Amino acid sequence: MREGRPPAFYALAAVFGLFVLFLYGPMVTIIVLSFQGPTGGLTLPLHGVSVHWFVRLWDGLGVVDIWAAFGRSLRLGVVVMVLTVVISLLAGYAFRRGFRGASVVFYTAVASLIVPSIIVSLGIAVQFRLLDAAIAWIGGGLGLAAVTEGFTTSAGTFTSGLGAHLTWTLPFGLLIMFAVFNRFDPRYEEAARDLGATPWQTFRHVVLPLIAPSLVGIGLFGFTLSWDEAARSSQAFGSDQNTLPLELTGLTTTVTNPEIYALGTVTTTVSFAVILVSLLLFRTLRRR
């Protein structure tokens, strides 16, 4: 028999409902407004319904090359996702066995999460500047053609940018791995070993299927955190290498029509698609 709901339940449920409205309401508004008619503006009401602003977005936004940034963010997101999963999984194994300096590595990861992003971004920018100076000096001294002709910078999407994103995604991946291995029953592995499985076979046929749903979760964090990252990216990408969130931040001050909502809708759709695929994959893997 179930107890009746206490009065507090209804008050709290109302607060929760309002909180959900507060979370999703604004997002729904800009998705609706991105279908604004051609004569409509940045606010409600809708002046007809059209895909006018999506068409304009498709043609690019004039000054900034938005689709180059889109592609760059997408490629980077996929690379960050794969690396976050692989590196976190390996590190999870290492922490499980224990090693000298484990607490130092652990606290470094937590610090990377907490130190303000602008500081990390600035540090990486200065570091690559000094690195460029060193490369130019050494290359020039040795007379290397690759350096003396045309070398400008070693900073870029897949060097400094990738590193900056990993300092943000890896702590999440590592914490998830801790949660996974805390709840993992080592007897499955012992059983596999007793049956004569090699360490690789044990991993491939016993551990991996069991933790696969969590790895999907890490991948979800890896992609979405990279796809949306703005603060840590701001200084860490070379010039003309802006990611989509950086372009979007810039556009907030210059664009005065619903094009920016159309871009918001497209970006959010990518995020939601990734979240949906991850959740479905998570459920399928869990059922097996």
Added chain:
Amino acid sequence: MAGGGAGTSVLLRPPSVPATTAAGAWLRRLTSRAAAPYWQVAPLALVFAFFFLLPLAVTVAVSAWRYNEYSMTPALVGDNYAAVFSGCLTELPSLCLTFKTYLSTLKFCVLAWLLTLVLGFTVAYFLAFHVRSLTGQVVLFLVCTIPFWTSNVIRMISWVPLLGRNGLVNSVLLAAGVRREPFTWLLFSDFSVVLAFVHLYTMFMIVPIFNSMGRIDRALLEAARDAGASGWQTLWNVVVPLSKPGIVIGSIFVVTMVMGDYVTIGVMGGQQIASVGKVIQVQLSYLQFPLAAANAVVLLAAVLVVIATMTRLVDVRKEL
């Protein structure tokens, strides 16, 4: 989440096969089972070493360098720090730019912290104690976390059609005859900045507090009730103290994120409100790297002081 058997293990010797050569012994040692954790953690450690620790060290070093419009030169001078705090002592009692900026940041920290804490605690309490089925908890928890996986910048600009001069809120107020003139302080103001912080960061309170509440033995609540405690007494004397670790972890996240923020303050403040992060960003755009680095070191010190104060209140290590 686990602290991962922090540093207790000792490097085991590989199974003792007599080493014929030194190189052979090295090779055997590298491929032995005991060495495995070291190469497994190596990629993670290298990423943090090269893209986090080294940049921080470089920042600290460069903050003592000299610079001009074209270049920076290695040195060990306090000029940049003097520039950061210029006038801070001589102009007292009126505040210098740096103190004013930190005071403004402090105001945002306190407001965002209070609001996210109250809201986050309420939501976590509802999920942990009033939603009875596990499926219900998982689904509602996901509803709270999904926005975290979407873009912060978009979540910020999504307030524009609601709070603007011609936005939904003002339109409704005007139409209902409540106001004759639209409110102008709803957007690009301190109000909209705090609102955006609450919108973006309450998740960081909900998750750790919910986690702490999940560990509270339900028998304790019954015991409190049997002993005659009222609902509020149980909440204040049992639930709140036992949720303290989650509260502290959430608070550290929210406060440090607000301290270093410049994107939210920039977008929601209409690029008019000062923040330390914004100061650093502007100095970087003028290539004043050593000056920006000095500001970053001061900010980092401030963040560390805040964290040290908060962790005094609870042993965070026990909670992970």
